[in-house]
Amino acid sequence: MASIFDSLHAVSAKRPRQDGKPALTVRERFSALGNLPEFLKLVWHTSPSLTLANIVLRLLRAALPVAILYVGQLILDQVIALGRLPAAERTLSPVLTLLALEFGLAILSDALGRGVALLDSLLGDLFANQSSIRLMEHAARLDLDQFEDSAFYDKLERARRQTLSRTVLMSQVLSQAQDFITMGFLAVGLAAFNPWLLLLLLVAVVPAFLGESHFNERSYSLVHGWTPERRELDYLRVTGASDETAKEVKIFGLAGFLTDRFRQLSDEFYEKNKSLVVRRAGWGTFFAAVGAAGYYAAYVYIIAQAVRGAVSIGQLTFLAGSFARMRGLLEGILSRFSSVAEGALYLQDFFDFFHLQPRIVRNETRPVRPFPRPIRVGFEFENVGFKYRNAEKWALRNLSFTLHAGEKLALVGENGSGKTTLVKLLSRLYDPTEGRILLDGYDLREYDPQELRQEIGVIFQDFVRFQLSAGQNLAVGRIEEKENTARIQSAAAQSLADSVVKKLPQGYDQIIGRRFAGGVDLSGGEWQKIALGRAYMRDAQLLILDEPTAALDARAEYEVFQRFNELTQGKTAVLISHRFSTVRMADRILVIEQGKFIEIGSHQELLARGGRYAELFQLQAAGYR
Numbered sequence: 200m201a202s203i204f205d206s207l208h209a210v211s212a213k214r215p216r217q218d219g220k221p222a223l224t225v226r227e228r229f230s231a232l233g234n235l236p237e238f239l240k241l242v243w244h245t246s247p248s249l250t251l252a253n254i255v256l257r258l259l260r261a262a263l264p265v266a267i268l269y270v271g272q273l274i275l276d277q278v279i280a281l282g283r284l285p286a287a288e289r290t291l292s293p294v295l296t297l298l299a300l301e302f303g304l305a306i307l308s309d310a311l312g313r314g315v316a317l318l319d320s321l322l323g324d325l326f327a328n329q330s331s332i333r334l335m336e337h338a339a340r341l342d343l344d345q346f347e348d349s350a351f352y353d354k355l356e357r358a359r360r361q362t363l364s365r366t367v368l369m370s371q372v373l374s375q376a377q378d379f380i381t382m383g384f385l386a387v388g389l390a391a392f393n394p395w396l397l398l399l400l401l402v403a404v405v406p407a408f409l410g411e412s413h414f415n416e417r418s419y420s421l422v423h424g425w426t427p428e429r430r431e432l433d434y435l436r437v438t439g440a441s442d443e444t445a446k447e448v449k450i451f452g453l454a455g456f457l458t459d460r461f462r463q464l465s466d467e468f469y470e471k472n473k474s475l476v477v478r479r480a481g482w483g484t485f486f487a488a489v490g491a492a493g494y495y496a497a498y499v500y501i502i503a504q505a506v507r508g509a510v511s512i513g514q515l516t517f518l519a520g521s522f523a524r525m526r527g528l529l530e531g532i533l534s535r536f537s538s539v540a541e542g543a544l545y546l547q548d549f550f551d552f553f554h555l556q557p558r559i560v561r562n563e564t565r566p567v568r569p570f571p572r573p574i575r576v577g578f579e580f581e582n583v584g585f586k587y588r589n590a591e592k593w594a595l596r597n598l599s600f601t602l603h604a605g606e607k608l609a610l611v612g613e614n615g616s617g618k619t620t621l622v623k624l625l626s627r628l629y630d631p632t633e634g635r636i637l638l639d640g641y642d643l644r645e646y647d648p649q650e651l652r653q654e655i656g657v658i659f660q661d662f663v664r665f666q667l668s669a670g671q672n673l674a675v676g677r678i679e680e681k682e683n684t685a686r687i688q689s690a691a692a693q694s695l696a697d698s699v700v701k702k703l704p705q706g707y708d709q710i711i712g713r714r715f716a717g718g719v720d721l722s723g724g725e726w727q728k729i730a731l732g733r734a735y736m737r738d739a740q741l742l743i744l745d746e747p748t749a750a751l752d753a754r755a756e757y758e759v760f761q762r763f764n765e766l767t768q769g770k771t772a773v774l775i776s777h778r779f780s781t782v783r784m785a786d787r788i789l790v791i792e793q794g795k796f797i798e799i800g801s802h803q804e805l806l807a808r809g810g811r812y813a814e815l816f817q818l819q820a821a822g823y824r
């Protein structure tokens with residue numbers, strides 16, 4: 200545990216902080232806006248009808264403010280004109296008609312506003328769901344090796360975290376377009392009166408915009424630069440309080456250690472963020488005052504014109520109203536612009552994640568080789584070497600041997616000797632760094648990886664304990680058959696899982712694991728019996744059991760492998776076990792040490808040879824004497 204944290208500390212100490220300086224230039228920010236068309240296309244595909252309805256309502260709503268202001272002007276001028284008439288000639292009806300019109304427009308504006316908000320929220324929900332699904336689907340396509348890279352996790356994390364901000368971005372972009380149209384209408388009225396007012400408006404608003412942009416950029420840099428720490432914070436939060444870790448956290452008294460680290464990191468982030476938000480609030484207040492000064496300067500000018508009789512009182516209210524409204528709109532547009540630009544930057548993370556491509560895919564440039572049914576020769580390792588990403592040392596090197604079709608091969612070697620790595624290469628979770636693996640004479644890379652995996656059934660030592668029902672836990676071996684009760688029951692009988700299921704109150708429908716209400720937990724060995732059943736759900740030609748029996752008692756393991764031998768007659772199989780009673784059942788045994796080939800042969804041959812296998816066998820046998 201300590202080593203994980205040491206390395207995490209080392210990573211965060213080495214990584215240059217990006218929050219001290221703006222990480223992005225203005226040009227980069229503008230170029231991020233180039234992501235918007237692709238983004239809008241995604242929104243459109245989410246629901247063309249909702250998007251279209253949203254646009255139509257917004258267009259209608261864009262025209263209303265200027266119409267309301269104009270009717271307001273007419274009402275005032277009408278009232279003043281009426282006031283100048285002799286009392287007998289005064290009649291309210293034209294004013295009342297105008298008032299009714301304004302009332303109607305106000306109601307319409309409110310209804311359209313609510314309609315837009317409703318459509319935004321529906322479209323936003325759909326969009327959030329669909330982008331989560333796309334994220335999951337894309338993550339599933341990527342290589343295992345990409346999951347083992349921390350930069351990948353940072354990308355995934357950023358893409359995942361910003362689901363909410365993407366839906367906000369969507370309504371912001373649409374509001375932006377709507378406000379531009381409203382502004383256009385108002386600007387025509389204002390420019391007709393005096394074009395200089397438009398300039399004054401810009402002078403009042405632009406400083407606030409620049410301030411906002413600057414702080415948005417800082418804020419993005421801070422959040423972006425802190426992604427690894429925020430992942431660590433999440434990790435600490437989960438480790439400090441979860442059913443999986445509670446046992447060891449208590450026994451080893453780790454709560455203080457975890458919370459101290461959490462406190463230290465979260466305080467550091469709080470301080471950095473605090474200084475940013477405080478500065479932002481200060482400057483924000485100042486720029487708002489500049490904006491207000493611009494507004495009042497324009498107001499004074501318009502009033503002076505009214506006093507001189509150059510404009511009517513109705514026009515005075517129209518102009519002052521337009522100016523105030525435009526200032527609000529312009530401020531909104533500009534500050535939204537910087538948050539749209541910020542959203543577009545986050546969008547970059549989202550698209551970056553989708554631009555990651557797996558390497559282990561079907562080769563589209565050549566026709567794929569049909570998978571041999573049945574496998575005739577077997578798998579041939581030709582001088583295979585493999586090094587994990589970022590690892591210094593080779594996990595496997597110069598490995599040459601053949602796994603013959605129909606043979607049961609056991610892998611023997613001490614911890615870390617490369618047994619699991621070999622299995623991962625066979626199932627093409629990775630490709631060899633050097634050398635190649637042939638299947639019936641052709642490189643494994645010439646086959647479709649999807650098809651290869653369908654033909655291979657692997658149960659790993661760290662198999663997943665799905666928090667699903669017992670039946671579904673077995674069915675994951677071949678999920679298309681999840682409704683096929685007979686098949687699930689037969690797989691359970693073959694792996695001895697049926698005796699486990701029999702004891703569960705709800706049998707195959709019983710949720711196992713403690714995460715969800717009503718779940719029943721199993722012992723380590725019981726879980727293994729269930730996981731083993733997954734191998735029997737498949738019609739695989741190659742079965743691999745990578746130590747999934749370590750927690751079984753000796754009798755159960757013996758029985759499991761006896762059955763395994765019977766049930767996989769004629770099939771190719773690879774077994775990994777540290778128990779020699781199991782290993783000796785295999786046709787041949789491959790011994791590897793520190794990633795290197797040591798010897799291969801049957802139990803008898805290897806004992807007779809008196810090499811490493813014989814030595815290890817004697818060692819274990821001596822333990823029982």
Ligand SMILES: Nc1ncnc2c1ncn2[C@@H]1O[C@H](COP(=O)(O)OP(=O)(O)OP(=O)(O)O)[C@@H](O)[C@H]1O
Binds near residue numbers: 588618
């Ligand atoms: N994802 C990984 N990234 C980097 N190194 C790894 C990774 N997985 C395994 N290794 C390293 O590769 C070597 C071989 O590991 P492997 O898991 O194949 O051993 P093994 O023989 O299956 O061990 P065990 O008997 O303990 O299961 C080890 O030195 C291990 O530290």
